[in-house]
Amino acid sequence: VRSAPEVAAARPPPQSLSELRARAADLSSRPLRELQELFGSLGQDPMRHRKGKTGQLIERALGATAGWRSRPDFPSLGVELKTIPVDAQGRPRESTFVTHFALADAEQAIWHDSAVRAKLAHVLWIPIVYDGSEPHVGRPWFWIPTPQQAAVLEADFDELVGLIAIGKAECVDARVGRWLQLRPKAASSRVRTWGYDADGAPTRLPPRGFYLRARFTRALLQDPTTLLDAG
Amino acid sequence: VRSAPEVAAARPPPQSLSELRARAADLSSRPLRELQELFGSLGQDPMRHRKGKTGQLIERALGATAGWRSRPDFPSLGVELKTIPVDAQGRPRESTFVTHFALADAEQAIWHDSAVRAKLAHVLWIPIVYDGSEPHVGRPWFWIPTPQQAAVLEADFDELVGLIAIGKAECVDARVGRWLQLRPKAASSRVRTWGYDADGAPTRLPPRGFYLRARFTRALLQDPTTLLDAG
DNA sequence: TAGGATCCAGCTTTGGATCCTT
DNA sequence: AAGGATCCAAAGCTGGATCCTA
Numbered sequence: 001v002r003s004a005p006e007v008a009a010a011r012p013p014p015q016s017l018s019e020l021r022a023r024a025a026d027l028s029s030r031p032l033r034e035l036q037e038l039f040g041s042l043g044q045d046p047m048r049h050r051k052g053k054t055g056q057l058i059e060r061a062l063g064a065t066a067g068w069r070s071r072p073d074f075p076s077l078g079v080e081l082k083t084i085p086v087d088a089q090g091r092p093r094e095s096t097f098v099t100h101f102a103l104a105d106a107e108q109a110i111w112h113d114s115a116v117r118a119k120l121a122h123v124l125w126i127p128i129v130y131d132g133s134e135p136h137v138g139r140p141w142f143w144i145p146t147p148q149q150a151a152v153l154e155a156d157f158d159e160l161v162g163l164i165a166i167g168k169a170e171c172v173d174a175r176v177g178r179w180l181q182l183r184p185k186a187a188s189s190r191v192r193t194w195g196y197d198a199d200g201a202p203t204r205l206p207p208r209g210f211y212l213r214a215r216f217t218r219a220l221l222q223d224p225t226t227l228l229d230a231g
Numbered sequence: 232v233r234s235a236p237e238v239a240a241a242r243p244p245p246q247s248l249s250e251l252r253a254r255a256a257d258l259s260s261r262p263l264r265e266l267q268e269l270f271g272s273l274g275q276d277p278m279r280h281r282k283g284k285t286g287q288l289i290e291r292a293l294g295a296t297a298g299w300r301s302r303p304d305f306p307s308l309g310v311e312l313k314t315i316p317v318d319a320q321g322r323p324r325e326s327t328f329v330t331h332f333a334l335a336d337a338e339q340a341i342w343h344d345s346a347v348r349a350k351l352a353h354v355l356w357i358p359i360v361y362d363g364s365e366p367h368v369g370r371p372w373f374w375i376p377t378p379q380q381a382a383v384l385e386a387d388f389d390e391l392v393g394l395i396a397i398g399k400a401e402c403v404d405a406r407v408g409r410w411l412q413l414r415p416k417a418a419s420s421r422v423r424t425w426g427y428d429a430d431g432a433p434t435r436l437p438p439r440g441f442y443l444r445a446r447f448t449r450a451l452l453q454d455p456t457t458l459l460d461a462g
Numbered sequence: 463t464a465g466g467a468t469c470c471a472g473c474t475t476t477g478g479a480t481c482c483t484t
Numbered sequence: 485a486a487g488g489a490t491c492c493a494a495a496g497c498t499g500g501a502t503c504c505t506a
Contacts, residue, residue: 184477287467314466445498
């Protein structure tokens with residue numbers, strides 16, 4: 001058994017990839033309860049119904065630049081942190097939020113310059129294991145998309161953004177896209193004006209976000225060598 | 232619009248692949264009701280709840296050697312006929328029965344000599360479209376497995392048969408196998424004795440059959456070029 | 463019983479809704 | 485509003501059960 005991390009509050013950002021790697025390895029298999037005692041109170045219940053709280057706890061434990069606009073989480077390293085809940089078999093059950101998307105920007109949006117590409121260029125996955133015993137950190141894993149994986153993500157992005165750019169935003173629901181999808185984000189009752197339709201009436205649609213499908217992260221975490229470059 | 236086929240009862244077997252091809256093409260897009268009038272009464276309702284009746288109707292329409300032991304349906308051509316229900320998008324919803332399997336034969340069973348390989352070596356798929364309008368024949372399609380596809384089918388076969396051969400028949404349920412699966416066949420209350428367990432007691436298990444998973448036939452009929460040789 | 467398959471309850475997946483913090 | 489995500493009802497999938505004919 002290892003000793004607890006020495007810091008008792010949010011840490012300074014890691015200075016190097018190896019330092020981040022070491023911090024991540026140190027979290028591996030630690031109960032959430034332990035991290036919560038060390039890195040602060042985000043509510044008292046380390047179980048479910050925490051929504052984003054677990055992600056914020058991990059951010060503090062790793063020294064990510066929490067709450068900042070303009071990501072990634074570790075700007076100098078170019079690494080994005082993703083906390084991902086998994087079951088006893090290590091399988092993700094939920095989709096993973098990537099970033100907001102402003103529908104009004106669809107016409108100008110280009111994959112190469114997009115926030116989606118930037119965030120997914122280098123991801124540190126921190127699985128949180130919910131298996132009936134105490135929730136705990138799984139094995140951290142750094143991911144850089146292979147060229148083939150990046151090509152599929154780009155194709156999804158182009159399809160989603162393209163449909164909106166040509167005025168078919170209503171056709172875009174969560175079914176579109178092989179690995180990336182576009183879904184409502186934030187309380188869906190809140191609606192924003194972002195353009196004008198053919199009749200000159202303002203276009204009002206709820207804000208949306210890009211997500212990675214659960215079936216993608218599942219394949220990624222469970223069997224990175226098969227299925228992905230092919231399917 | 233074409234004229235109705237000229238025959239008013241079960242046809243003689245086709246003499247050549249091109250004759251079979253022509254007959255199949257002639258069925259394309261015909262309502263089941265029309266075939267039923269021409270090729271005989273297998274009950275009065277051409278809708279669901281027909282179970283195997285539709286398959287038998289298509290057999291008669293094409294001149295297959297119905298009801299014979301030792302297949303394929305067109306022995307001289309080496310072609311197996313499979314009638315497959317699809318939805319409005321052309322997607323199969325159900326698994327496809329391939330052949331019975333006698334559990335007692337597992338130890339001697341070899342892929343190369345198996346009924347599964349023989350039946351799947353050359354298949355004529357006849358989709359039946361259930362889309363809310365009148366049920367009708369879709370576009371017939373001849374399929375010969377690619378070497379890569381055949382390799383996956385062989386691997387599935389070996390895994391399933393191997394588990395039974397080493398006495399782990401209880402471990403084999405419908406989850407095993409990527410594209411082929413082994414499932415109960417016939418009213419499952421009927422149980423047959425087929426061997427003896429370690430204690431010398433007779434082994435009694437319901438009869439089983441090989442099936443192709445719906446996700447396989449779905450990929451096969453919808454997108455034959457992708458997904459298959461890879462996944 | 464082998465061949466032709468479909469039925470359907472229960473489980474899994476997921477699209478859309480929602481919650482908290484900075 | 486943007487970032488951190490999870491919740492949950494309903495659709496979709498499928499493993500095991502079943503039906504008919506020869």
